[in-house]
Amino acid sequence: MSEENKQGSIEDIYADAAHWHVNTGGETIHAKRMPGRFRNYKWYASILWLLYFIGPYFRWDGQQAIFFDIPHRQFHMFSLTVWPQDIWVLSLVLILLAMTLFGVTAVAGRVWCGYFCFQTVWTDWFTWLEDKIEGNPIQRRKLDAAPWDARKIRLKLFKHTLWMLIAIVTGITFAAYFTDAFDLWHRYLTLDAPLVAWVVLAAFIFGTYVFAGFMREQVCFWLCPYARIQSVMLDKDTELPTYDTKRGEPRGKVRGKESEKRGDCIDCHLCVGVCPTGVDIREGMQEGCISCGMCIDACDSIMDKVNRPRGLIRYASEKEMMGISLPPLFKRPRVIAYSTIFLLAVTGIIYGLSHIPPVELSVVHERQPLFIQMSNGDIHNKYTIKAVNKTLTDMHVKLSISDADGVEIVGGSQEVVLQAGRLLPFSVFLSAKPAALKEKKTKIRFILENIGTPAVKIEYKSVFMSPSGS
Ligand code: SF4
Ligand code: SF4
Known part of the structure; x- marks a missing residue:
């Protein structure tokens, strides 16, 4: 039976308390698992992470729906393809994610860490398995201290095998976002994967196994840079798991009339025993607290047992604890600042995604030499054309020029096929009779048009150089 189902009397809890102490970073924390409202929220949030595992297997228009195509420098997401030229849209996405994190932290502290962060979610899965296989924290500590016998070897082997399987699937899933997912599985299983795929897999197995299995929330405590910077995002309005000192103190064991x-x-x-980072929230807000609310569930269960109102530990701000009511979100300067940047980023992303052209055109004028005078006196300029087809179908296109009296493409308009999702570089020469040129530098316009559907017409301004105008 799991420990969650063995909630005993207050005496049992006092007896257990001898095993629970504040984390000083010197040993693996074995946090007690208890049911409760925030425990459920934590499960719901971690279920969202299952999307990570199924993401690479979605298909869209016959292709992998989410695909980071590094060799061709493209990012595919369903029917959208982002090219290096559109990287500014990705920059806005990063700004949006950062503002979401900052805004959530300003309002509710490290709830990202407590509920959504991959480190705490994977650790939660690992410790759930550990709890099922080796028993509750007291049984686990006893098992760790016991000599190696057949039972200990069997339990440890089973647990580490399951941990390793999760680590392997985590690593393969990550790599699958960068290549064809089904083909990657086949190549791993036939030992035919490229070296980079093995390196990624090894790094993920090591990281997942060590960080989630052994270091656990010590990563949040000692390694995570976000833990260091989050304090600057908090203020007196931020709602954090808080111990109500006025109501709780003076604390003391339940003993007859004295109580x-x-x-x-x-x-x-119990609030210390369930804490995954092993802090005592009664000592006030601490760097190690990841706002997971486990101590709230634990304390509420105790308050139910001793017939006191719930909420001795609760999400509350410093102001609320001083009896000052919280201002609405739209009146908090930090929330206003983060929300404004967030909305600007969203606007930019929507604009960017709805204006990504299906074809990109760039024209580079040859500089060495700027022009060539042919034996018949004609002036020639050379240009390197780079055309990118961002769609999923090949395009038959025509390159022409306009706005250039007397200047024409050598050989006439160029017709080429742009392959789907590919960049095509090619050269063209323009020619003009010196008598037709009025200036050293004649403005021209290149036009790239699709022959067929969809109707595409892209223009690029350039110049035609000559030794002198007429
Ligand atoms: S103190 Fe409470 S909210 Fe903070 S990490 Fe520990 S259990 Fe979670
Ligand atoms: S705060 Fe609640 S859970 Fe923590 S020691 Fe006091 S009664 Fe127990």
């Missing part, structure tokens, strides 16, 4: 003179905290240490 009546005490606060509501019965000093059971």
Whole structure:
């Protein structure tokens, strides 16, 4: 039976408390798992991460729906293809994600860490398996201290095998976003994957196994840079898991009439026992707190047992604890600032995605030499054309010029086929009779048109150079 189902009396909880102590970073934390409202939220959030595992297998128009095509420098997402030329849209996406994180932190502290971060989610899965296989935290500590026998070897082997399987699937899934997912599985299974795929897999197996299996929330405590910078995003309005000192103190064990003179905290240490980072929230806001709410569930269960109102530990701001009501979100300067940047980024992304042209054209004028005078006196200029077809179908296009009296393409308009999702570089020569040129530098316009559908017409301004005008 899992420990969640063995919620005993207050005496049992006091007996357990001897095993729970504040984390000082020197040992693996074995947090007690308990049911509760915030525990459920944590499960719902981690279920979202299952999308990560199925993401590479979605197909769209016969292709992998989400595909980072590094060799061709393209990012495919359903019917959208982002090219290096559109990288500014990705920059806006990063700004949007950062503002979301900052805004959420300003309002509710490290809830990202407590509920959504891959480190805490994977750790939660790993420790859930550990709890099922080796038992509750007390049984696990005993097992760790016990000599190696057949039972210990069997349990440890089973647990580490499952951990390793999760680590392997995590690594293969990550690599699958960068190549054809089904083909990658085949290549891994036939040992035919490229070296880079093996390196990615090895890095993910190592990272997942060590960080989620052994270091666990010590990563949040000691390694995560976000833990260091989050304090600058918090203010007196930020709602954090908070111990109500006025109500809880003086704390003390439940003992007959004596209890009546005490606060509501019965000093059971259950809030410390369930804390994945092993902090004692009663000592105030701490760097190690990831706002997961596990201590709230634990303390609420105790308050139910001793017939006191829930909420001795609750999400509350410093102002609320001082009896000052919270201002609405739209009146908080930090929220206003983050929301404004967020909205600007969203506007930019929507504009960018709806204006990504199906074809990109760039023209580079040859500089060495700027022009050539032929034996018949004609002036020639050379240009390098780069045309990118961003659609999923080949395009038959025609290149012509306009706005250039007397200048023409050598050999007439150029017709080429642009392959789907490919860049085509090619050269063209323009020619003019010196008598037709009025200036050294004649403005011209290249026009690239699709012959057929969809109707595409892209223009690019350039110049035609000559030794002198007439
Ligand atoms: S705050 Fe709640 S869970 Fe923590 S020791 Fe006091 S009564 Fe127990
Ligand atoms: S103190 Fe409470 S909210 Fe903070 S990490 Fe520990 S259990 Fe989670």
